[in-house]
Amino acid sequence: MGATGVREPAPAAGLRVAVVGSGPAGLYTAEALLKQVAAADCPVHGVAVDVIERLPTPYGLVRYGVAPDHPSIRSIADHLRQVLEDPRVRFLGGLAFGRDLDRELLLRCYDAVVYATGAARDRRLDVPGEDLPGSAAAAEFVRWYCGHPDAAPEGFTLDAESVAVVGSGNVALDVARVLAEPASALRTTDVPERVLAVLAASRVREIHVLGRRGPALARFTTRELRAVGELPATDVLVDRAGQDPGALDPAGGNGGPVRPDRRVRENLAVLADWAARPPRGRPRRVTFRFWTRPVEITGRDRVRGLVVERTRLEESGRLVGTGERSTLPVQLVLRSVGYRSVPLPGVPFDEMRAVVPNVEGRVRGADGTPRPGEYVAGWLKRGPTGVIGTNKSDAAQTVRSLLADLLPAAAAPSHDGPPAPELTALLAARGVRPVSYADWLGIDARERELAAELGRRGGVKLGGWAELHRACGHGPPGAEQRPAAHPGRGADPACPADRGGADARPPGPSGG
The missing domain is CATH 3.50.50.60 (FAD/NAD(P)-binding domain)
Structure with a gap:
């Protein structure tokens, strides 16, 4: 663990990739990176993946966008947990894109960035x-x-x-x-x-x-x-x-x-x-x-x-x-x-289709040419279609594009240049400490304790930002972390979800 309380990235990684969004789209992207880099014909022998999430909790719509009695959710959550527990993957929660970090900072710190923030707005x-x-x-x-x-x-x-x-x-x-x-x-x-x-x-x-x-x-x-x-x-x-x-x-x-x-x-x-x-x-x-x-x-x-x-x-x-x-x-x-994706600051966005313009996951700029190091997956890539499992093949396609672009340079001797700055160190200098996977486990443990206190099975979700931050030791969140409420309705969703058509499920956070 580093001084920030967040596990340091895997050493001597051939590639460092940031995935923005910890829902199915984001975590299937992380999994595809691990598998494809480990393939026998891959010239790079290491990858470190940082999964960046606005919430202090991972899993996106699997946690917040599907009915809790849905029979397949437990198995999906168990699979996604295995991805997060891989030593080559690091969870950095509580970081809002556009507030705590931006595309320029991520492109300084990583070889590539994959945007997978789902579809946050309803039609x-x-x-x-x-x-x-x-x-x-x-x-x-x-x-x-x-x-x-x-x-x-x-x-x-x-x-x-x-x-x-x-x-x-x-x-x-x-x-x-x-x-x-x-x-x-x-x-x-x-x-x-x-x-x-x-x-x-x-x-x-x-x-x-x-x-x-x-x-x-x-x-x-x-x-x-x-x-x-x-x-x-x-x-x-x-x-x-x-x-x-x-x-x-x-x-x-x-x-x-x-x-x-x-x-x-x-x-x-x-x-x-x-x-x-x-x-x-x-x-x-x-x-x-x-x-x-x-x-x-x-x-x-x-x-x-x-x-x-x-x-x-x-x-x-x-x-x-x-x-x-x-x-x-x-x-x-x-x-x-139906649902619509939300534009990310500085990232190209097609307002008509409500997606990031791309070809097989490669982000395209206003002139139609690919933007080096930037990729997209999930609903933000293809629109709110398919079911949770659709994100797996979608992520695999994006990762194939990413590796086709980056592996030749990563395998060349010239790749051994000055190391990129470490994101958590730069954030620490600004007084920002991400929520770590260990912090998330603290939330999970408190939810299990709460279930036992109430005589219920498994875990019971904590109710709100303050409880989540107390459980993970981060203190109460600032008012800026809560979106303004609409009169007579709930809060305006500031994060995505996906389950298909969303099948179609919305969003929850970083869901598609």
Whole structure:
């Protein structure tokens, strides 16, 4: 350990690489670097990777962007932990790009920099009433129940009886499931205790899941779709009004200009089964409404209703409204219609596509030429598409580009020049001490202690910046570390997430 309390980088490394973002995209990039440099035909025999993260906690959306009861999260987190525990990898948390460091500093200290900060902003519906209290991004709700430190503890009270979830991806399913699930079922997860209390007191009884297009074009994965039907105290219905004949028939209509694949056929079979079931009078109800788009959120002081319009596809495949409108009497609207990456200071950004311009991971400048030493991975590279595992092949491609560019120079005798400055030493001179992996383990240990104190299993997430910093010995954070809150909503997300389409999951921090 150095004087800063952060493990020193691996000695005599052939390459030193900084990865900005510790979500799946960032950590799969670190893993790809280790594997590809270790390959038999690689002329460089060492690499040191520093993973830089704004939060004091790693793992991005795996920790903060996916429902806590998701069955695959534990195995993904265990795999990412192994990457961070490799002696060639160093975690530097609590460092905000643009505040504590910038691209010029990183390019001074490393042979290459890979930006992997995911997609932090949700897309808007762009309908009247969207800024009313009671209208929020599903990503905010996810961060709230996952205990993200940027999420205001009082962000959601769940005093609404009827909720509309706008979107047809896995995030929308997660949100609907958490709203419908008994709070007791989440006591075995790491959901913060204060969140459990709100969920236990929830007045939500009706949940509408809205898809603008037909069921065959929904992005649900079948396993997560089935999970909604397995909720013990919830009726699951499918609104048949406006459906095309055969739209829920896996061998018949497909609801759009697509050829049904296995996932689509299985999804349609699940939905057809639900559509055929009569309600059983259970305490809560989830209703799937396809070919339905929001056109206005009504209310004066807060959300009182959602005006929706039936839709259809023209022969060209363009989605249009039919003019048939109705109003859902909801008091909470959560939008899950996609995510956008946030520009990084000094790094090229395509505002239209919301990505860093690149070719196979090589960052391109305004003139279209690659910028030496700068690379990108994950959602920031390709947009919010795919699932968590998509980031693995994506990262491998970026690393292949990086090594093709850098290995010839690294293997040449001229590479033995003056060593680059050590980042943590430069930060220490400014009075900045990163959160180390050992500090993160202190947070993890405190969360396990908290679970034991509460009679819960595993760990329970700490609730907010101050608790996280106390647990890792860094003291309370400055006010500048918390983004400003929007009236009537949670905090504006300052960090990314990804799970596909985000499948599509948002972001959490550095997620894609």
